[in-house]
Amino acid sequence: MADPTTVSPMITDAVTQANVKVVAEAPAMAMGSLFQSMAHSTGILFENSVAAAQQQNTLAQAAANQGVIQIYSMDTMAGAAATEKVGQTGTPDQMATLLTLIQAFGNTGR
Numbered sequence: 001m002a003d004p005t006t007v008s009p010m011i012t013d014a015v016t017q018a019n020v021k022v023v024a025e026a027p028a029m030a031m032g033s034l035f036q037s038m039a040h041s042t043g044i045l046f047e048n049s050v051a052a053a054q055q056q057n058t059l060a061q062a063a064a065n066q067g068v069i070q071i072y073s074m075d076t077m078a079g080a081a082a083t084e085k086v087g088q089t090g091t092p093d094q095m096a097t098l099l100t101l102i103q104a105f106g107n108t109g110r
Helices: 009-073 076-087 091-108
Strands: none
């Protein structure tokens, strides 16, 4: 059996202080790791948000482009006729209303 040897009290004190230091730093290291993972997750969240916004912008541009293509591909006379029909919608109703108002104000002055 080995002979027990005495260890210097300075050595045991240094080892004890190192062990206490490691145990004392554990919560701070855990929180640091937690904060780093949360910051990384938040960064990925913003990256995904920007990517989704870019994709939506691309889709909006494609839809606008398709609308312009459809407008330019339409026959010009057909477009003019459709525009005229849309512009004259409700004209008879407006004329009848105007005639009624003229008659109502024209009869009151006599």
